[in-house]
Amino acid sequence: EVQLVESGGDLVQPGRSLALSCAASGFNFQDYAMHWVRQAPGKGLEWVSGLTWNSGRVDYADSVQGRFTISRDNAKNSLYLQMNSLRTEDTALYYCVRDRAAAGHDSFDMWGRGTMVTVSS
Amino acid sequence: DIQMTQTPSSLSASVGDRVTITCRASQNIDNDLNWYQQQPGKAPNLLIHAAATLQSGVPSRFSGSGSGTDFTLTISSLQPEDFATYYCQQSYNTPRTFGQGTKVEIK
Numbered sequence A: 001e002v003q004l005v006e007s008g009g010d011l012v013q014p015g016r017s018l019a020l021s022c023a024a025s026g027f028n029f030q031d032y033a034m035h036w037v038r039q040a041p042g043k044g045l046e047w048v049s050g051l052t053w054n055s056g057r058v059d060y061a062d063s064v065q066g067r068f069t070i071s072r073d074n075a076k077n078s079l080y081l082q083m084n085s086l087r088t089e090d091t092a093l094y095y096c097v098r099d100r101a102a103a104g105h106d107s108f109d110m111w112g113r114g115t116m117v118t119v120s121s
Numbered sequence B: 001d002i003q004m005t006q007t008p009s010s011l012s013a014s015v016g017d018r019v020t021i022t023c024r025a026s027q028n029i030d031n032d033l034n035w036y037q038q039q040p041g042k043a044p045n046l047l048i049h050a051a052a053t054l055q056s057g058v059p060s061r062f063s064g065s066g067s068g069t070d071f072t073l074t075i076s077s078l079q080p081e082d083f084a085t086y087y088c089q090q091s092y093n094t095p096r097t098f099g100q101g102t103k104v105e106i107k
Helices: none
Strands: A003-007 A018-025 A034-039 A045-051 A058-060 A068-073 A078-083 A092-099 A108-111 A115-119 B004-007 B010-013 B019-025 B033-038 B045-049 B062-067 B070-075 B085-090 B102-106
Touching (some): A003 A092, A003 A108, A018 A092, A018 A115, A034 A078, A045 A068, A045 A092, A045 B085, A058 A068, A108 B045, B004 B085, B010 B019, B019 B085, B019 B102, B033 B062, B045 B062, B070 B085
Antiparallel strands (some): A003 A018, A034 A045, A034 A092, A045 A058, A068 A078, A092 A115, B004 B019, B019 B070, B033 B085, B062 B070, B085 B102
C-alpha cells in the first residue's frame, strides 16, 4: 500500500525537544522530495520544511529556522524532523508530505495522517 | 515571501450549485499554483496542480484556471462530498505558502 505514516508526536514542555519520523511505503522514496507541513488546531496549513531527493537542498520556514532540522534516510525510506527549543506556537498536527518532483518544486500529492505535537507547561 | 490571498473565506452553497474560489498571489508565480481539498478530520488532498491540471482520480467537476497572480478553482456542480475547506498553494519558490483557506458549507 502506498502510504506515509508519521510518529513521534507528544505533549512536551516549552524549551524541550522532540523528534518526528515518517515511514514511507509502496513507492520509490528516493525519487521524491519530501516536506513537513503543520496545521495548528482550527487553523490553516503552514509549510515547515522540505528537502530534495538527495538532501542536496534543504529549506525551512522562518518560524522554525535554527530550531528544527529535517533529514531523510533513503535506505530506510524514512523522513525525520528534529525539533528543538519548542514553543507553544509549535503546537500543531504535523504532516509528512511527498512532492511530485525529486527537485521539490511541485505540488504535494501524498499526505500522511499526521502526528500531533502539543507544547505546553 | 509570496503572500496568497483567497476569497471568499467561507461560502454557503447548495448541492448542484456552481462554486468559484479565487486565489491571488502577491507577485507573479507563472502557473505554479496548486489547489487542495481538506475534509473535516482528514489530511489535505491534491485536486489541481500547475494551475489547471487535474490530479489523477479527481472528478472532472473540479477545474482550475489562471496564471501570473490571479487564479480560480471552480466546482461545476457541487456534490455532498465537496463540502470541505479548500486551500491554494504556490510552488514557485520557498517558503511554499498556502492561502488561508475557503470553507464551503451547506446552505
